[in-house]
Amino acid sequence: MDRELSTSTKKARKRRTLWQISLAVAVVVIAIIGFRSLITPSIDRNELRTAFVEQGPVVATITASGIVVPEHEQVITSPIQARIEQVLYTAGQEVNPGDQVLLLDRSYTQLAYDKLKDEQQLNQHKSVQMGLELDKKLNSLKSQLAIKRMHVKSLQARLEDERYLLKIGGGTTEQVKQAELNLSIAQQELAQLERDITSEKELLKADEQELKFKLAMQGRSIEELERKMEQAEIRATSPGVVTWVKSEIGSNVNSGDVIAKLADLSSFKIKATVSDAYADQLQVGSEATVRVNDTDLKGTVSSIEPTVSSGTVAFYIALAKEAHELLRPNLRVDVYVITATKQHTLRVKNGPYFSSADNNQVFVVRDNEAIRIPARIGVSNTDFVELEDGIQVGDELIISSMKDYEQMRKITLK
Template sequence: MDRAIAPAAQTQRKRRRWLTVAGGLLLALAGGLAFRSVLKPSIRRTDLLTARVETGDVEAALTAAGILIPGREAVLTSPIPSTIRRVAVAVGARLRPGETILELDKELANSALAKLDDEQRRNQNKNSQLQLSLERSLNDLRAQAQVQAVRVRSLQSTLRDEQQLLKIGGGTAENVRQAELNLTVAELEAGRLARQLQTQQRANAADVRELGYTVSMQQRSIGELATKLRQADISSQQPGVLTWVNENIGTTVQAGDALARVADLSSFRVRATISDSYAEALHAGDPVVVRINGTDLRGAVASISPAVDKGVVTFYAQLDNPHHPALRANLRADVFVVTRAHRGVLRVKNGPFYQGGKEQPVFVVRDGRAGRRTVRFGDSNFDFVQITGGLRAGEEIVVSDMKEHLDTPELTIDD
């Protein structure tokens, strides 16, 4: 016998059916949303870095590593072989012109100078002796020449007498010829003595000049050593800051060894290095941008080292403002050598998205979505990339790394 279902049980059954239908609808809605999210993946805005396309300048540049060095730096060297006796000034001190920095031991140099003085006095004595000896030789030759001249005159008189006797019949032709022969021989001897006297005079003058040269060279050596002795107290002729000094007292140094460096820290320049693969693109006069702790300073390449050392080329850059307060000695800096400049072009900030090619896909942000679009690029530098096609000024693109989403046509941006 059938029994009537209670109203409470019927209500409970209806509620259960409605709950089942509602749960199914919710499951269907969740599945639809999940399926939709699979078709259109999303990304959080906090994970994105974006930048807007703008109009401005783009300078194509080569990147080099630089270090600031003083605009003028004097290297003070040892004038003599010696040892370091005393260091008078500490590194970092400001120097006045002529202020002593370091003293060298002068004992050996003073001994060498005394030896040179003794040799010079001996040379001067030799010069006096040579003058006397040469004068004696010349006097002997002059005396012989005078005697020969007297003999020539006597033979000339004898010849005239013989010729006179021959005329009056008191002499012979043989006597005349003998007188003529004697006179000729005497005249030849007189000529020989005259030439010998001239030759001796020139030889004496040459000997005197040679010894004079020796005396002069010795005097110059004395003067040079005396000057080096005065310079043995190492000092700077210009004001500046002592940036380095050899503080090893007692160390032996040779002539020409560096002892100290004095720099003018009121102005600076840049010494930079770059890979030798860019050597052909580097030219004197190229504009440069020197970045120091976020401050950009303009300048130009002043000189380029002709040698390549371990695969790098060294060059020096002169700053337009070498007195900028941000400049410090030995401060490292990024140096950008400008090779081409584009004015008033579309550009966007450089970032991980840029792979260095001329064309690549990027994600353009619009209405909460990031859509993929192929964009053409031109030159670039550390800060900006030139856009030659595919974007307009004011558009916003993703500049963070999007390699994981390159095959996705569109992303939903979740706040």
């Protein structure tokens, strides 16, 4: 038969039941905490870069790469076809006005020049000879004209005599008609001779004029060759520095080939390139900042090249201080072209986060957690990013890269 359990036994069983329930609750709590730790990642706070939201201006810029180039550069081309005999100044050396940079072999041009001079002398001799022949021919024609005129006068007198004889009965009508015919023929021959003389004068005059034109053209060609041979000495016209020179001695150059570049290093400008995706944002007159060794120089976009090369657009910046001491030829610089300016807006320091993450969200630090909230990103530059909504002044944002946590709503900070 069953016996009633003692009081001590009942208490022992109750304690064992409570202990089992407590153990089960503890297991459940530990499991929940462990699960939460699995679904809520954590990150060491020391690995993060943060910045506080503040109010201030944000200047939107286009970032471009640039190079310092002389503001004024003289490009020297070969005026003639020649061969390089000697390089007198190399790149980097200073030159003064009148200094000869290159020595070209002018023998080919000299031969062409001598040939033209000989042809000109031949044509001048031909002109003199043509004048003598013209005088001789005209004199002969004038003599024939005088004889023909005397012959006409003789026939006129003969006609008058025949008419008189016919009148007194000493001649016949046929003799008068024959005299008239002879006179008419002689007069036509005289008129033809006069026309021939006029035509001959015009033809000879035209030949003479043609020869004069030819002599004038040859004279201009000779003057041009003389000028080119003088220019072939390749002398500097202003003080500066040789930035490039064709130094291959013995190589041939054609007329128009670039053989040297001289620059005035007292002033500079910036040649910059940017992706053609930003071409429509570039405007002549836009303000720009040129960063040289952590020093910012102000300038404006002075010109934009109309063509696109290898996916980039080139443009030039005129500097406010074109003779700044930090400027050196071919020095690479960073260029920031201002496209918009916003005053009194919410901003935060720029960082890797804004170049790698979705621009519609940010991570705000609250206590020991980083919470992802929606936010709209506005204009930006290398220093600041505009935040149009979703945050307030004083909020602490993560600005380091969070690419691995973009889909997480909350992150624990250790």
